[in-house]
Amino acid sequence: MTLTEKILARAAAKSRTQAGDNIWVKADILMTHDVCGPGTIGVFKREFGKNAKVWDRNKVVIMPDHYIFTADSKSNRNVDILRDFVNEQELPYFYDVIDDPKGHWAFDPGKGPLHRQYGSRYAGVCHTALPQKGHTRPGEVLFGTDSHTCMAGAFNEFATGIGNTDAGFVMGTGRLLLKVPETMHFRLEGQLRPGVMAKDIILHCIGDIGFDGATYRALQFDGPGVAGLSIDDRTTIANMAIEAGGKNGIFEFDAQTQAFVDHRCKSNGTKASYEPVERDRDEKFVYEGAVDLSRLEPTVACHPDPGQRGLARELSHIKLDRAYIGSCTGGKTSDFLEFARVLRNQRVVIDTFGVPATPEIVQDLQSARWGEKTVWQILLDAGVQMTENAGCAACLGGPVDTFGRLNAPLKCISATNRNFPGRMGHKESQVFLASPATVAASALTGRITDPREYLS
Numbered sequence: 042m043t044l045t046e047k048i049l050a051r052a053a054a055k056s057r058t059q060a061g062d063n064i065w066v067k068a069d070i071l072m073t074h075d076v077c078g079p080g081t082i083g084v085f086k087r088e089f090g091k092n093a094k095v096w097d098r099n100k101v102v103i104m105p106d107h108y109i110f111t112a113d114s115k116s117n118r119n120v121d122i123l124r125d126f127v128n129e130q131e132l133p134y135f136y137d138v139i140d141d142p143k144g145h146w147a148f149d150p151g152k153g154p155l156h157r158q159y160g161s162r163y164a165g166v167c168h169t170a171l172p173q174k175g176h177t178r179p180g181e182v183l184f185g186t187d188s189h190t191c192m193a194g195a196f197n198e199f200a201t202g203i204g205n206t207d208a209g210f211v212m213g214t215g216r217l218l219l220k221v222p223e224t225m226h227f228r229l230e231g232q233l234r235p236g237v238m239a240k241d242i243i244l245h246c247i248g249d250i251g252f253d254g255a256t257y258r259a260l261q262f263d264g265p266g267v268a269g270l271s272i273d274d275r276t277t278i279a280n281m282a283i284e285a286g287g288k289n290g291i292f293e294f295d296a297q298t299q300a301f302v303d304h305r306c307k308s309n310g311t312k313a314s315y316e317p318v319e320r321d322r323d324e325k326f327v328y329e330g331a332v333d334l335s336r337l338e339p340t341v342a343c344h345p346d347p348g349q350r351g352l353a354r355e356l357s358h359i360k361l362d363r364a365y366i367g368s369c370t371g372g373k374t375s376d377f378l379e380f381a382r383v384l385r386n387q388r389v390v391i392d393t394f395g396v397p398a399t400p401e402i403v404q405d406l407q408s409a410r411w412g413e414k415t416v417w418q419i420l421l422d423a424g425v426q427m428t429e430n431a432g433c434a435a436c437l438g439g440p441v442d443t444f445g446r447l448n449a450p451l452k453c454i455s456a457t458n459r460n461f462p463g464r465m466g467h468k469e470s471q472v473f474l475a476s477p478a479t480v481a482a483s484a485l486t487g488r489i490t491d492p493r494e495y496l497s
């Protein structure tokens with residue numbers, strides 16, 4: 042069995058399963074957020090009754106993160122709906138925007154978009170916050186009402202996005218009927234060269250198979266090249282499995298996974314036990330791809346979909362209006378450090394927005410010092426508009442007052458993960474997906490630029 046099949050067989054209490062089987066799978070965690078949470082709660086109440094209780098209060102994680110820092114009253118109200126439900130169900134894992142459990146959330150535009158408006162429990166973008174808060178464990182099944190839930194596959198678990206109806210059902214029963222996906226195999230070899238990042242790996246893979254090339258399939262990443270990839274790198278890759286249509290992305294378990302998960306579960310007091318899955322000899326794959334990491338170059342996915350692969354050095358004719366770094370894919374601490382390395386002591390020439398994925402990342406950047414300055418200050422000095430309001434922000438457009446949103450037909454280079462028309466706002470805008478290093482170099486020139494030009 043493949044890694045995915047092994048986890049699903051275990052979750053279905055079966056000794057074996059294979060691609061194409063329809064099986065009932067037990068959920069270890071159900072995650073939802075402000076956009077889909079109210080709908081999921083509605084389905085749950087409709088189907089299980091007004092007074093129904095969730096199947097396991099310790100397994101439901103609620104993370105408002107999408108449309109938070111906006112004056113849009115309906116978006117603000119969604120956070121209040123989540124809070125009411127959490128109070129009613131006495132759920133321990135709610136990462137509220139405000140500290141008062143009886144309060145109401147309202148973003149104050151008068152304070153501006155840059156300065157922190159959240160309380161002490163707020164966790165930021167769900168996919169980045171789930172591992173930070175100790176909710177991702179090897180061998181488990183994680184369902185989330187968000188397509189990039191597949192990011193947690195970096196931790197050797199089966200993680201996938203589901204709709205509100207399925208999530209309402211999981212909320213009531215802790216189970217879901219799933220078709221076991223076929224697995225595509227990506228063997229990673231060699232090591233990345235300077236200026237090339239994990240984002241380039243996944244953009245390269247999606248370019249090979251197309252934005253629908255993995256529809257309802259698992260993407261398994263393994264091989265000797267994985268050892269040189271950090272946990273952040275692996276999450277970047279697993280996150281974008283869905284950008285090829287994948288059901289999930291998955292990595293092998295190793296010492297790095299163990300160290301990260303053990304530390305996070307312990308420091309957050311979450312469940313500490315887990316059982317990873319290892320590779321079998323009899324894995325059956327529907328696709329075999331080998332990627333020599335040392336041969337990869339800074340890569341870009343051009344408008345209008347994540348499969349439109351090009352090399353940054355061949356796209357310098359494309360002029361840009363804006364640069365954006367943020368999201369679950371590209372807004373992690375390591376992403377900002379690489380971004381800052383390119384921008385240090387220079388100045389951007391186009392509007393450039395920076396949105397850390399979580400408050401913890403804001404803290405990292407405001408405390409990490411390079412010489413006299415914090416990394417945060419280095420970015421400000423380079424002309425980047427940095428917000429402390431960690432969240433999804435303009436990654437998926439959002440209400441018109443969303444920080445960094447494309448409100449006009451602009452061309453934007455972005456460290457995010459999705460670039461279908463209208464994704465970041467205006468339906469005639471164009472988004473070019475790239476690594477944080479490529480976004481930084483491009484912000485310095487105003488055209489798509491290979492970051493290796495800026496590495497000493």
Ligand code: SF4
Binds near residue numbers: 107369433
């Ligand atoms: S940052 Fe973007 S991709 Fe990630 S959860 Fe938010 S909207 Fe989705």
